[in-house]
Amino acid sequence: MNQLLAALDWLLDPARYSGPGGIPMRLAEHLGYTALGVVLAAVVAIPLGLLVGHTGRGRGLAVAASGAARALPTLGLVTLFALLVGIGLLAPTLAFVILAIPSLLAGAYSACEAVDPRTVDAARAQGMTEMQVLTRVELPLGMPLVITGIRAATLQVISTAMLAAYVGNGGLGRFIFLGLKTQDYPQMLAGSLLVIALALVLDGALLLVQALTRPRGAVPAG
Template sequence: MNENPFLGALEWLSDPARWTGPSGIPLRTAEHLGYTALGVLVAALIAVPVGLYVGHTGRFKGLAVGAAGVARALPTLGLVTLFALLVGIGLTAPLLSFVILAIPSLLAGAYSAVESADPATVDAARAQGMTEWQILTRVELPLGMPLLVGGVRGATVQVVATAMLAAYVGSGGLGRYIFQGLGSQDYPQMIAGSLLVIVLALVLDLALLLLQRATAPRGTAAA
């Protein structure tokens, strides 16, 4: 292995043995993506309906913003450790932490998406006899969809960047390389694992950015 840890990380990544088998990079990447998708999905089932309600009705916005702020301030590693002590080693502890981490971005994206609709357009839809549900789904959501996708984008990047903590409590993912390297002082392996997480986060961010721009109504541009 090269004495330079960064060159050693490139050698580690270029080794064909790293790309096959039950501990290979493809399988660990799939595990990492699975943890990310599951965490964001569960968080979306909680945060998006609440955010849409807050944005459409204007009720409980202060409470929602405050709760999101508190959730952002919570240390993910501390949450993983706490949940591991409460529910045991396995996927449940990090998953609960990922859900809490993803909720603020999803909540903010959902209520911002609805709030961004032009009030005059909403009033015109209401004057035409549309129900509140129709206004939400046919007017407010289509106009604010880029902001909602932006919330999903933010949540996804945050979770994928911290999903390596699943390995901290015995699960898989790309974090396995980082924690195994830490335990054996194999710094090239640690750097290689970190690079894989960074690249995965950048790829997902770019993909969701393109989706965000694609959902922008004609004549507008997504942020």
């Protein structure tokens, strides 16, 4: 309890909210790392997942690859990439992309698979091309599942983006690693609380987006 109160005192100190090492700057860096990792992963995973879900081809390979990627330790990836490409932003970004791909991929192919086959057949019977079926029928109806994948990927990345500080970058991880180095445990706890709060806020925002994209009468997705 004493450590928690000390962490709250640390967070309430006005001096923590100014300067290049202040909470607002570290928060912006953390959000930037998260957005970069998720967006880059989405560029790869969502189109691939939609293709797999629409055609039904390669699903087993996609599931196996996703499972293998989930099993990879993020800290190990960050360390490996740092050794390969050097200290900087590239190493953690590559790790975050690999971490985000499985959830995005699963959400995308599940979005197509969740659409009633009779609806797809009716669209084809009306003369729609396969691209039109995907973009006008499957994707709009399955959008909540795509957002579910984005939610999961975002939470996974934002909770591990602190590792960017492990290889010389900023973000909220700076508070955690600096606290560990100096045995300033209230600072470590305060950094952890900031990460948790940020994750909850983003999850709530994406949950709202998911609700807004849900077709009327549809059963809520995960």
